[in-house]
Amino acid sequence: MKAAVFPGSFDPITLGHKDIIDRALPLFDKLIIAIGVNVDKKYMFDTATRMKMIEAVYAGEPKIEVTKYEGLTVDFCHANKLHFILRGLRNPADFEFEKAIAQTNRKLGQIETVFLLTGPETSFISSSIVRDIYRNGGDISALVPTEIMKFIS
Ligand code: ADP
Numbered sequence: 001m002k003a004a005v006f007p008g009s010f011d012p013i014t015l016g017h018k019d020i021i022d023r024a025l026p027l028f029d030k031l032i033i034a035i036g037v038n039v040d041k042k043y044m045f046d047t048a049t050r051m052k053m054i055e056a057v058y059a060g061e062p063k064i065e066v067t068k069y070e071g072l073t074v075d076f077c078h079a080n081k082l083h084f085i086l087r088g089l090r091n092p093a094d095f096e097f098e099k100a101i102a103q104t105n106r107k108l109g110q111i112e113t114v115f116l117l118t119g120p121e122t123s124f125i126s127s128s129i130v131r132d133i134y135r136n137g138g139d140i141s142a143l144v145p146t147e148i149m150k151f152i153s
Contacts, residue, residue: 004084074109
């Protein structure tokens, strides 16, 4: 079975993440969306809420599993016998950042990273912009999956 992990903060999941996930689904038999929990990082939505948001978007999609993990992504991969990491690329800055991580993960853990290029309609979307709009009382509904709006007061 070909399985991959899509690691990230998903704070919150956006239409950019959804684009990458939807396009990766035909490539894998199973896709684990894993929220990396970094105790030193401050999140807007707590881990349980972020997990519920993703589960709501993919309710009824048997290939998707949602989980969380602490520590290194390679260790998560080894513990779950995963050989592939999925990441999305929006721009050259993403590429530069992701390149070093992917090469390190391959060196340290024999894990291959699969990159998908963002779709043009969602390339400008980031969770940090969504958080900024939300914090300032703006409307984020055009940037996130509709299913997550019910978690947002
Ligand atoms: P992280 O803190 O690990 O970067 P994010 O939730 O911000 O977590 O991103 C997770 C993954 O989703 C990354 O590979 C990122 O490049 C990708 N991603 C985020 N937004 C978009 C987008 N608009 N289009 C394509 N990929 C995206």
